[in-house]
Every structure is written in structure tokens, then in C-alpha cells.
Amino acid sequence: METLAGWGLRPELGKHALDRRGFMAGSDEDRLADLNDALRDPGVRAIVAATGGAGAYRIVDGLDLAAVRADPKPVVGFSDISNLHIALWAATGLAGVHGCVGTGGRTDESCRRLLFETEPITLHAEPSSVTVPGRATGVLVGGCACAVSNFLGAGLPHLDGAILCLEGPQNPHFDRMLWGMLRAGLLDGIRGFAIGDLIGLDPSVAEPGPDQAMTVIRERLGGLGVPILGGLPFGHREDQVCLPLGVEATLDAHAGSLTADSAVC
């Protein structure tokens, strides 16, 4: 809240933001009501999730899509909030911000840029064993891998023309997910893959090792004939760089860069 106020914004806390029900922040009805109130309120210009958003997948079918279409505004968050990003993008093409606010450093700075400036943002990748050379342009889609899997056969459209962004911690079923996407044909026509912090333990992988998720990516996606850029600094890490979603981007795996339009225009 302090960071947002420091940017000249007037942050308002959702009515039920501090509620508790089991491992979630209140009932589905209350969390959905808070979210839809914010989507409908013309005074609200962005929705920022304080933390991960456990259970966000449970309320995606109740989002007020008419309000989103009438007055689009970015949702900022990651982890389970990726469920909201995917649902809103699939239904309305809404742009969002994968990341968070309030941890300081380049995380806050990249978030501020994406919310206040219209200039494109460039993320630079570290060397990665999954990178497949090439250059691709497409719409950035995805986020936390375990949220993507929630939409297979349940609202995720074919990703032709898209660059799929994947990150996430400790996903024991990452290989299953990519298998399912390939089997369902969802990746036909995909332009490329942008891989963030993806530290997975996948017991089904053929050659286990410390970077099992990377092995899975090489096995499942490495032969699709499209560029893959690994080592991007978005995801579950302390100094994550915020990534815009639902916007056009150019991935250059030679240069190790991902340049994307801002979340606002």
C-alpha cells in the first residue's frame, strides 16, 4: 500500500481482503464480490493482489466480463493470480501484469513502468539450457504453469499466434501439463516460449536432475520448431521483473531479450 501511495495513487483495500476460510482469504462469494466491485468501479484504475491469491481458480467463472469490456484495467499479481490473467485474457483479451508490488528494487520499478508508461519494456535473459534460437512475435499469454493447467479443456483457447510464458515453483506435474497441451493440439501455431523462474520437481521426467523442469521443456517443446527463451527474470524469485501479459511482444532468442508493449496504452 505504501509503495502504491508513493506513486501518487490512492490504494483501497478490498472489503474482504483480510478474511480467512481454510487456506483461502474468505469465501468464494466474498472474494469474487471484492474483485467485481473493483472491476466495476470507474475510480479504480488497476487491481493489485497483495499476495498469491490462493483459490483464485475457484472464482474465474463469476468475473464480470461486461464490466471488463466496458472499462478495461490491468490486474497485477502472480502465482494463483495467473488464473485471473488467463481467464480475463481468454474472454476479453485484457492485458495484465505478472508480478507484484512492494518488494522494492527492479520489481517495483518494472511494475510502475508497466502501469504508468506506454513505452515497451525489455527483459534480458540469463543463459539457459532450454533456449532454442530464433525470433518470434506474438501475444504474451500464461504465467504460473500450475494456473495454465487449470484451463486445459476449461477455457484456454488454441494458442496460435501466442508466445506462452511459463514460470512456477515445485510443480510435480509439469510434464503432464505439456503432454496434455500437445495432445489437445493447444500448441498448434504457437510462436514461441518465454521461460521464467521454473524450479520443478517432476517425478515422471525421463532423466531426473536438479533442473527437471528444464529437461521437460527440452523434451516436449525443444523440437516444435519455434524459439524458446529460457532464463528470463520473471516468476517466483525475490527480484522478479514484472512482465506484461496480453500484449504484443518480440522474443529474440539470439539476443536473449523479450521486448513487450506496456500494460497500458
Next chain:
Amino acid sequence: MNAAQLNEALRDTTVRTIALDGDHRVLDRLDLDAVRADPKPIVGTGGTTFVHMELWRVCGLVGYHGNGQIRLGSLQLTGETWVPGRVEGVLLGGSLGPLRAMVGAGLPSLDGAILLLTGERTQGLGQVDRQLTHLIRAGALKGVRGVAVGHFAGFDGFVDREWSLNDVLTDHLNTLNVPVLGNLPIGPGRPPVPIGVSAVLNATEAVLSVG
């Protein structure tokens, strides 16, 4: 067992039963002709549900969910009434993780079925919640007549912020408006139960009759 080993067992006419620790990786390489020429029961839990569901959908093969020796004849299993009622249907399903992973990727229609749900803990309650939410949101449980809940390994005594596994399960299953029978002795480490055969779920009397 990888796909090559499984196919070898499927083709070997002297093999009469296969105890399988399966996964999704074998599905795209299954020797379906061998299954059709010489159908034989495949017994297992967890990832073997991938194989059970695929071979039921493609070949109509009856699989066995559980571990150990197959028991011949009909089975009467006692559980616990969660939502009362009595329904008849074909018993289908198995391990929750594989069932949700097959949504949009080969999960057979469950319309008219009695759904069997078991599981293994690889993460916390949130994972079970995600998996069940996914199945329901995808419409995969449309037409399910009743739910038979078996054993979820690794969740005994597990509580997260005052919620147990049964809280997560009933939170979803009680909204389906069908009879639900919980705590059945089916699943990992439990004797095999045939999948793809007629069953009667009497949740009022807390009995599941199979075959």
C-alpha cells in the same frame, strides 16, 4: 514400466495380469491391437489411471484400480454416507490427478457414470482443490450420477489452517447434487476394484456394490 515393457507384456499371451505403475508417458505408444487381440486386466493406482481411462475409452478394456490380487465375483464395499441417495451406473475414474490431467486430452465421457475418486498426496490441500475445481469447471463431471470416494494416500491426519482433505472434497462434491459415499476401502494399497463395470452406489446405506 515404460511403454516398450508394457507393450511386451500386452503381447505376451502367457501374461494374464499386468501390475502396472503407469503414467501419461506410455499413452501415446500403447499397442492397441495387442489389447484388442488379448484383453487382460491391468492393475494399479496413481498414474495407472491414465492407462485405465485410455484403454476403457479406446478399447472398452476393464481395468482394476488398487493393488494386489484381483478378487473374483461381485464386491460389496462399506463406506460413510456424505450425501444420501441410491444410483446405478458404470464405475469409472480412479486417481484424481491423472483424471484432471486428461481433461481435453482423452478423458472419456463420465455421463451416466459413478465416479471413483482416489489420490496420492504430492502437495497440499490446494492441489486437490485445484484438481477438483478443474474437473468441475471443464464440465467433465456433467452427468455423473454419484461419487465413490476412496483412499487419498498421505492425507491421514493432515490439516492446513483448520481444513482437512474431507473439507476440500465435500466443499466440491456436495455441490454436485448427487449421492456421495466417502471413506471407501479403494485406492493405493487397497484390493483392486474393476473400473468400467456396472455398480450400485447406495450412499444412504453406505454400500457400494460392484459387478
